[in-house]
Amino acid sequence: MTMAMALDSGLAVVVLAVAGWTIAARGTFAAVVGFVSYGLLLTLVWVRLEAVDVALTEAAIGSGLTGALLIGAAARLRAGEASPVEGPGVVLRLEIAVLSATVAVALAIAVLLLPDPAPTLAPAAAENATATGLGNPVTNVLIAFRAMDTLLEKVVLALALVGVWSLAPDRVWGGYPGPRHRSDPHGVLAFFARLLPPLGIVVGIYILWAGADHPGGAFQGGTILAAMWLLVMMAGLTDAPPVSRRWLRLVLIVGPVVFLVVGLGGLWLGDAFLAYPAAHAKPLILTIEFAMTLTIAATLGLLLAGPPERKLS
Amino acid sequence: MVRDVFTIVMVAAGAFFFLAGTVGLLRFPDTLTRLHALTKADNLGLGLVVLGLLLRVQGPLGALKLVAVWLLVQLAGATVSQLIAGAARRGEPSA
Numbered sequence: 001m002t003m004a005m006a007l008d009s010g011l012a013v014v015v016l017a018v019a020g021w022t023i024a025a026r027g028t029f030a031a032v033v034g035f036v037s038y039g040l041l042l043t044l045v046w047v048r049l050e051a052v053d054v055a056l057t058e059a060a061i062g063s064g065l066t067g068a069l070l071i072g073a074a075a076r077l078r079a080g081e082a083s084p085v086e087g088p089g090v091v092l093r094l095e096i097a098v099l100s101a102t103v104a105v106a107l108a109i110a111v112l113l114l115p116d117p118a119p120t121l122a123p124a125a126a127e128n129a130t131a132t133g134l135g136n137p138v139t140n141v142l143i144a145f146r147a148m149d150t151l152l153e154k155v156v157l158a159l160a161l162v163g164v165w166s167l168a169p170d171r172v173w174g175g176y177p178g179p180r181h182r183s184d185p186h187g188v189l190a191f192f193a194r195l196l197p198p199l200g201i202v203v204g205i206y207i208l209w210a211g212a213d214h215p216g217g218a219f220q221g222g223t224i225l226a227a228m229w230l231l232v233m234m235a236g237l238t239d240a241p242p243v244s245r246r247w248l249r250l251v252l253i254v255g256p257v258v259f260l261v262v263g264l265g266g267l268w269l270g271d272a273f274l275a276y277p278a279a280h281a282k283p284l285i286l287t288i289e290f291a292m293t294l295t296i297a298a299t300l301g302l303l304l305a306g307p308p309e310r311k312l313s
Numbered sequence: 314m315v316r317d318v319f320t321i322v323m324v325a326a327g328a329f330f331f332l333a334g335t336v337g338l339l340r341f342p343d344t345l346t347r348l349h350a351l352t353k354a355d356n357l358g359l360g361l362v363v364l365g366l367l368l369r370v371q372g373p374l375g376a377l378k379l380v381a382v383w384l385l386v387q388l389a390g391a392t393v394s395q396l397i398a399g400a401a402r403r404g405e406p407s408a
Contacts, residue, residue: 188395195388 039063222296255295323365
């Protein structure tokens, strides 16, 4: 057994163990911690599979952002946990277990029945890599070959935010999202929130820019920018903007709108909807990615900030 | 040859501090001492691993990136430990 083989099998065992522990954990908070560790381990798995783009996304979204959302949910649930709450009964638990196991087994069978070698479009994507002027095949697929999927994904993000905002009671509608965070202005959190964002913003923009030719892109870069914004908000250095602000609404839709406009432009300048005229493919794609990054950063930040809770004064 | 020995010794020493930090996290009695154990893994463990790998990278840019990773982890680790310790002292629930 080679060294790499030992590392990979060890990693697989640990991933499975953490997954099992997360399901078995009794406390909500413990389960969330398990989930975050599971996501970070999965990131390592993607790196071992040489899918660095997926690894970056898993670390940023799957583990980081989802983890933060779940920690918030766990904190809200904690009040209810102290009192004996009605958990699901034995029958319901059994049904859930059977359903989950069935899905897992069906997935496993599907994977095992895949023809060898598995059908793949990777050679086709690699052959046409020069069509867009970008060097990263993953970005090519996301923004050119399967642009429709990416466009719809961004629209889903906007819908998710609408879902969060719709939890706001009528009297605070249009107000500030979440509680006003306060911390000691000379404390360690405020210091951290002043020190890190300049670095984080540079890294976020770099990852967006590098996404053209290397692993990275709008989603990973946007998530880092959102994290910096959240850090500053949570340290109490700034407040979240009221959800009724016109500029905020514009930022939230600029990504999909630019994408749509360029896509519609493809109808008469290019060959089809979302087809880029070959001569201008790269600048058009970069424009879309920049607009997307803004929208993603704002949407993710506001998703975590929560529904409006305070009135517009 | 000398570089290989240096890397092996440094990374092994780093791994030892990670192991010691983990044992401390599991065995120490309260939040503050557990934090103390963890910071040793972050600072010394990762620092030694980075030191051992410095001679392996191509060019000064790669070395700078490694050192930046170590510094960022230090910064994040120190901040989070302070926040957790503060919360523990105020008697807030820590799971």
